[in-house]
Each structure stands twice: as structure tokens, then as C-alpha cells.
Amino acid sequence: MTRAKSSKKSKEKAQPPKIDELANPSQDVLNLTYPDSFINKIVCGDCIKVMKAIPDNTIDLIVTSPPYDNLRTYNGFNFEFPKIAEQMYRILKKTGVAVWVVGDRITDGNKSLTSFRQAIQFQDIGFKIHDVMIYKKKNTPFMRSNAYTNCYEFMFVLTKNKPKVFHPLMEPTRRNGFEMLVHNKKADGINKKIMGKLNEEKVRTNIWEYAVGLGGTTNDKIAFQHPAVFPESLVADHITSWTDEGDIVLDPMCGSGTTPKVSKMLNRKYIGIDISEEYCAIAKERVGAVTVQTHLGVHDQS
Numbered sequence: 001m002t003r004a005k006s007s008k009k010s011k012e013k014a015q016p017p018k019i020d021e022l023a024n025p026s027q028d029v030l031n032l033t034y035p036d037s038f039i040n041k042i043v044c045g046d047c048i049k050v051m052k053a054i055p056d057n058t059i060d061l062i063v064t065s066p067p068y069d070n071l072r073t074y075n076g077f078n079f080e081f082p083k084i085a086e087q088m089y090r091i092l093k094k095t096g097v098a099v100w101v102v103g104d105r106i107t108d109g110n111k112s113l114t115s116f117r118q119a120i121q122f123q124d125i126g127f128k129i130h131d132v133m134i135y136k137k138k139n140t141p142f143m144r145s146n147a148y149t150n151c152y153e154f155m156f157v158l159t160k161n162k163p164k165v166f167h168p169l170m171e172p173t174r175r176n177g178f179e180m181l182v183h184n185k186k187a188d189g190i191n192k193k194i195m196g197k198l199n200e201e202k203v204r205t206n207i208w209e210y211a212v213g214l215g216g217t218t219n220d221k222i223a224f225q226h227p228a229v230f231p232e233s234l235v236a237d238h239i240t241s242w243t244d245e246g247d248i249v250l251d252p253m254c255g256s257g258t259t260p261k262v263s264k265m266l267n268r269k270y271i272g273i274d275i276s277e278e279y280c281a282i283a284k285e286r287v288g289a290v291t292v293q294t295h296l297g298v299h300d301q302s
């Protein structure tokens, strides 16, 4: 990325920039134009700079997962949370949704709680914490010698206002058919019962469970060249819940390209950004392999 030539303004006496000016400067992103450089593309670069070229209130859904407490090095790149959060807020549509999937590092028996700190910072910059969901891992959880096995990460669901779309995912109820149900329960303590039909389905809870590893997370062997791929089914479930076909889905730290890949499979427009050229190459390969005939092989929770 090249920098813009200095403008007349910058020759005048330097003033500290206001937040609004920081939010949308064109000088960092001279060679990126929206939408041509973005829609259905994997863009390699620092997402803070790249997102600055996306206009305000543009993105329908963000599904992303940051580096966790520098747990992995990701080829040595730094991570600046506040600037990323600020850009996410600016470019998300007023009716859009952002899903932030995150876990905590344990150092010397002490959980970092970076996840909580980030959630509070999101709230401080204006996001609503629409939900705090759990991504539960069915297998390969992290064993600890003196604490219970860790098997989950948080999925913070962030909004600016009321979401435009909510297509709730359903699951079968444990009992269905006909049963004597309590009816007309009153303070006199007499509970009348009548025959009633139990629902066959109910809205899922906010704890979602996925198998991880090859065949669970994805069937794409190449994806595992990245150290922290999240499950395709997890992304599919969020995309289905919060968007309609044709909507724009962004992952500003897309790693091996899971979010762009699944967006394409589900007929959504995608934008994937990652700072690592190596990971961008993997993402491009995975997205390029999606054809009209491709089906999600790992989409159910059973």
C-alpha cells in the first residue's frame, strides 16, 4: 500500500487528529477503492488501514476471531484492538451484527480475561452487547491438571441498533407428540390438565457445539496450515441467523478464509482481510475451490 501525497492541510500547523478524522482518512489506502477492491475479494493488509477505505455503515455482518493474547505469533504481526474495534463500529450498518469469537490465555494459573475487557471496550465505543454466546468444542478441549477441562470460547454478538435480520435456528425438542399439559393454573392450587400437543422444534439456546479438527472444523486440509481455524459450521450458523442472501459479510482477520468461503457458499458477498500474505494465499485457494455444486459437509451440530 502506498501513502497519499501530503495535502495542503498537512503543511499547516500540525493539530492532533479528531476521532472523526482518524475514522475515514483516505491517505492510508490510496490504492484501494470501495467497492471494486473489496467485494468478493481477499485483501492482504493491516485491517485497520484496509477498513479505512470502506465507507461508514456498509457491512451487514462481521464474523471474526482475533489473535488471542498473542497466544500464537501469526508470523509476528502485532494486534491493536481499540483501532480495530473503532473501524468495525464505523463500517457496520446501523442494522448490522458483528460476531467476535475469542478465548483467554492462561498464564501461571491466571486467566487473562482479555475477552471480557474487549467486550467492555466494545460497549464503551457504542456497541450493544446483543448476546454473549458460547462456542463449545466437542473434542480436543484443553486439559488442565488442577482445573476442569476448558472446552469453550466466547462469541460476543455486537449490534449498533436492532438487527435487520434474525432467522432463528431451530432444534428438535426432546419430547413431542401429545401429553396432558397444565392448563388454567390459578392461586386456588387446582391445576387443570388438558391434552395438548408439544412443539416438535424450539429455538436453539445460545450455546453452540461443534466438532473441531479435520472433518469437524473443515474438510480442507490446506486450512490447517493456519494455527487457529474456526469451524465452517459456526460461521454458517451466524451467517444464516443474521443475514439474507446478497448481504455483505466481512472478516477483517480472516486467516485461512473460513468466513469468506462460507459466505460464498451461502450466496452472500464476502470481504476477507488478513495481514499475512501466506494466510491470504490459503484463503484465496479455499474460496476459489467453492463452486456452485459445493455443499457444506459439516453443517449440523449432531
Ligand SMILES: C[S@@+](CC[C@H](N)C(=O)[O-])C[C@H]1O[C@@H](n2cnc3c(N)ncnc32)[C@H](O)[C@@H]1O
Pocket (backbone or CB within 6 Å): 045, 046, 047, 048, 064, 065, 066, 067, 068, 074, 077, 078, 079, 080, 226, 228, 229, 230, 231, 252, 253, 254, 255, 256, 257, 258, 259, 273, 274, 275, 276, 279
Ligand atoms: C484467530 S486467527 C483467524 C483465523 C480464522 N478465523 C480462520 O478460520 O482461519 C487471527 C488472524 O488475524 C490476523 N491478523 C492479526 N493482526 C492483524 C491485522 N492487524 N490485520 C489483519 N489481520 C490480522 C492473523 O494473521 C491471523 O490469521
